[in-house]
Amino acid sequence: MNWDGFIWFAIPAVALWAAAGVLVYTRKGRRTAEVLMLTGIGVFAAFIALLWAGLGRPPLRTMGETRLWYSLFLSAVGFITYKRWGYKWLLSFSGLMAVMFVLVNLLKLEIHTRHLMPALRSVWFVPHVTVYMLSYAMLGAATIASVLQLRRLNRGAPDGKLYDLTDNLIYAGFGFLMLGMLMGCLWAKTAWGHFWTWDPKETWAFVTAAAYLTYIHMRLRRNYPKLTAWVLPVAFVLLMVTWIGVNYLPSARGSVHVY
16 A cells, blocks of 8 residues: 555545534434544554555654544544543544544645665654654643633633543643653664754753643642643644644754654
């Protein structure tokens, strides 16, 4: 399998996720929505597996390839958290965001090669990137939950259940984020001889982790609820800069993290 076959998996997955996002709001369609969401996840996971076999390497090198994993993990995290807490918007949001990244890949197919540069031929390659993608999916869902909580706070009616959802997503997402960073340090040591060099990507990763740690400390103290809720949208912007934006900064020229 190569990228030529992507459309035959992408269109069914998009249709299934979109239908699930609509049907979940109907009285008799919730069970059907769950089945459609899971089927879409399965179809997309099948393409990733087949692409992996066709490329002869993990599809994790380019932005297009990482968008595949973000779509997969975001839809899966959305489904799991929906089943746990029952928020219908979680299923719709995760499906919508997954569809968005799929459409970006459909409209902007990038050049993919079968070979990896020497620095990427490491045992840390797959776990490092996949753990980060899983973290990004959880932190993205937590950001939407925090925005909804802000609306409730402005009305003077905070939702304790929504706090539990946001906190659990942040705890898990932050844990995976730190695990990914630790794997990156070990990988950097074997590839370049240093655990940490304050490369632009590493610097922004540190800033992002500090932002999420700030949220955790503020929630534990339970002071300034509105200010605490605002931390997550800001932290997610920093996360997007770390993931995508750094590559376009002048300081990133010559960075070992820009391939």
